[in-house]
Amino acid sequence: MRIPTRARTLILMLAGWAAVNGLLYLGIAWYETPPSPGNRQVIRQVLRLYSDSPLRTDAPGENPAITLPYRMMSPLNANPGRRYPLVVFLHGAGARGSDNQSQLSGFPEQMAQTFWRKRFPCFLLAPQCAESTYWTEFDAELFGLIRKATERYPIDPHRVYLTGLSMGGYGSWKLAAMEPKLFAAVVPICGGGDPSWAAQLAQVPIWAVHGDADDAVHVEQSRMMIRAIREAGGNPNYTELKGVGHNSWTQTYRDPEGVVNWMFQQTKP
Numbered sequence: 001m002r003i004p005t006r007a008r009t010l011i012l013m014l015a016g017w018a019a020v021n022g023l024l025y026l027g028i029a030w031y032e033t034p035p036s037p038g039n040r041q042v043i044r045q046v047l048r049l050y051s052d053s054p055l056r057t058d059a060p061g062e063n064p065a066i067t068l069p070y071r072m073m074s075p076l077n078a079n080p081g082r083r084y085p086l087v088v089f090l091h092g093a094g095a096r097g098s099d100n101q102s103q104l105s106g107f108p109e110q111m112a113q114t115f116w117r118k119r120f121p122c123f124l125l126a127p128q129c130a131e132s133t134y135w136t137e138f139d140a141e142l143f144g145l146i147r148k149a150t151e152r153y154p155i156d157p158h159r160v161y162l163t164g165l166s167m168g169g170y171g172s173w174k175l176a177a178m179e180p181k182l183f184a185a186v187v188p189i190c191g192g193g194d195p196s197w198a199a200q201l202a203q204v205p206i207w208a209v210h211g212d213a214d215d216a217v218h219v220e221q222s223r224m225m226i227r228a229i230r231e232a233g234g235n236p237n238y239t240e241l242k243g244v245g246h247n248s249w250t251q252t253y254r255d256p257e258g259v260v261n262w263m264f265q266q267t268k269p
Contacts, residue, residue: 046112049073050126052100068141069100070127072149073108076117085122085159085184085264086149087111088142090168096129103128107163107253119256120264122161123153135164135171139178142171146182158268163187163259165249166217173197173225180204185266187259189249190214192221195228202234205266207259209252211244237262 050071075084095102108126110116127145129135135142150157162183164172169191176186177197185205206229210222219240226238239259241248252259 046104046109047071047101049112050104050108050124068127068129068138068145069098070125070145071100071104071108072126072153073112073124074153075121075123076114078121078154081154083154083156085120085161086146086153086155087122087124087161087163087263088146089124089126090135090142090162090164090171091126091129092164092166092168094166096131096133096167098128098130100128106165106249110253116256116260120260122264123149123155125149129167135167136174138171139175142175143179143182159184159264159266161185161187161263161266163189163263164191165189166191166246169217173201176204176206177201181268184268185263187263188222188225189252190217190222190246192217193225195224198225198228198232198234201225201229201236202232204234204236206234207237207239207262209239209241209248209259211241211246211248213243214246214248216246 050073052069052071078084089103089107091103091105095105103126104112108124111120111122111124125145127138127142129138146160149155150160160183162172162175163186164170166189169188170193171191172186172188173191173193174197176183176188177193177200180200180203183204185207187207187209189209190211208222208226210217210219212219222238222240226236229236239252241251244251255261
């Protein structure tokens, strides 16, 4: 059946309108709902939200030859006179470098979305580890950054949170053991540590996560830490994701009712 010219024109106009509005809806949804992490284009779009203004640390024992690039995101529509939580994120080995961008992949880019910024307003500190180095080499620099951040910005010292994945999970375990009274909550994901730290960690609110099919960092690394802390009298949370490999962080962070929600509920006495 032949469709009249005017009808064909109207159909094409309606189809074009639907396509444009569909794209617009997707664009709005990108800002209002949890995003899909790992998109390099998204990284570029969120760079403007993360300041890279230098914070001099002047930390005792700090190596002046070492620079630790970082980016800091402020709360959305921050209210004067209010103090906000600080979230310190330690990336994995794949984000090491000197571009001061790669460390924003995953959790930092997720937290830059309006959905998350509205629900969990905070300062987010994302430093970057240099090539061929490890977070365990930057204790003084990291503590110096945290100290300077709490001095410069309206940060609630009772709500400093620490989380990291893989290599950053190792760093999270160590920093928490070194300064257990500093952090209101610690979320190490697919990392490991030294069970001899258990006594220091026993009173720290911890939620560790690991995939039981992880072939990069064996799940026993987290199991060992959890066992030791419980034997030392602690009560850490632990989630083992059945059938999940090394990337146990994506689904962990993206659950709005999971570890992120729990983390922001924690406050030091």
